[in-house]
Amino acid sequence: MRFDGTLITRTQWGAAPSQGVSRDFVPQGVTFHYEGNAGTIDPPDHDSCAGRVRGIQRAHLNHPTEDYNDIAYSFLICMHGVLFEGRGLGVRSGANGTAKANRAFYSVCFLAGTRTPVWPEMAAAGRATIHYLRHHGAGAQVNGHRDHVSTACPGRALANWLQADCPAFPRRNATARQRLEWASGWFHDRPGSGGERGVGDFPGAQYFGPGANNAYVTQLGRMLIQRGAGRFYTVGPGPKWSEADLRATRAFQQAQGWRGEDADGIPGPTTWRLLVTGGGRDI
Numbered sequence: 240m241r242f243d244g245t246l247i248t249r250t251q252w253g254a255a256p257s258q259g260v261s262r263d264f265v266p267q268g269v270t271f272h273y274e275g276n277a278g279t280i281d282p283p284d285h286d287s288c289a290g291r292v293r294g295i296q297r298a299h300l301n302h303p304t305e306d307y308n309d310i311a312y313s314f315l316i317c318m319h320g321v322l323f324e325g326r327g328l329g330v331r332s333g334a335n336g337t338a339k340a341n342r343a344f345y346s347v348c349f350l351a352g353t354r355t356p357v358w359p360e361m362a363a364a365g366r367a368t369i370h371y372l373r374h375h376g377a378g379a380q381v382n383g384h385r386d387h388v389s390t391a392c393p394g395r396a397l398a399n400w401l402q403a404d405c406p407a408f409p410r411r412n413a414t415a416r417q418r419l420e421w422a423s424g425w426f427h428d429r430p431g432s433g434g435e436r437g438v439g440d441f442p443g444a445q446y447f448g449p450g451a452n453n454a455y456v457t458q459l460g461r462m463l464i465q466r467g468a469g470r471f472y473t474v475g476p477g478p479k480w481s482e483a484d485l486r487a488t489r490a491f492q493q494a495q496g497w498r499g500e501d502a503d504g505i506p507g508p509t510t511w512r513l514l515v516t517g518g519g520r521d522i
């Protein structure tokens with residue numbers, strides 16, 4: 240089975256040759272990681288992503304204490320949802336923290352910092368990667384680096400995604416159908432189907448309103464501008480919630496014919512869905 244998305248091979252991203260490959264690998268599942276660097280939460284230009292992967296490989300090959308013979312990760316996923324081949328299929332991983340975990344789990348690293356939210360593209364690529372690796376015999380388990388050793392990796396946002404949103408993970412409160420889907424390894428990314436979270440679903444009210452400061456606010460502003468809200472933004476849009484976001488959102492809500500509380504200037508699931516899908520009326 241091919242990867243359901245864009246896969247950049249080692250040759251395509253310009254990998255240095257591996258200095259040794261171990262196939263002592265009995266994969267039982269997938270372990271997720273993040274880069275974990277501080278800094279901007281907005282996705283960088285995708286043109287820089289291959290260079291970032293080369294930089295990680297270089298750093299691993301030159302690591303002062305770890306005796307890496309290649310980039311440590313099996314695969315990497317950039318913020319744009321593109322999958323980069325690391326060590327690749329069937330090769331023992333080097334990033335999971337213990338020999339046991341490296342022998343038993345693929346390691347997949349998101350090119351995400353400590354403040355990066357789980358962008359819809361990342362979530363979709365993460366699910367597709369699990370699906371892809373399972374088809375190649377990875378086994379059913381899904382976890383994070385911190386499930387193997389004491390570490391913050393893969394960070395709070397991705398850990399929450401694994402526990403709450405990732406349909407590959409058997410949630411404690413999952414419905415019978417969700418458990419069945421999980422058990423059969425079946426995934427889908429369509430919003431609104433099966434009661435699961437999909438690409439483009441509303442991230443949650445907590446990401447918006449006074450005091451909010453995150454990449455969804457930027458995404459909201461960009462989507463609103465596409466729908467005719469340009470005049471509200473003398474600066475931005477940006478991650479910090481502003482009066483412009485409030486007024487632009489309200490104008491969009493009013494354009495749908497909504498009044499009162501329905502046009503309070505804070506996006507809810509319906510506002511978000513219309514913006515993501517391009518539905519409803521422009522401002």
Ligand SMILES: [Zn+2]
Pocket residue numbers: 271272273334384392393
């Ligand atoms: Zn990690």
Ligand SMILES: [Zn+2]
Pocket residue numbers: 284285286288317318319320321
């Ligand atoms: Zn990218």
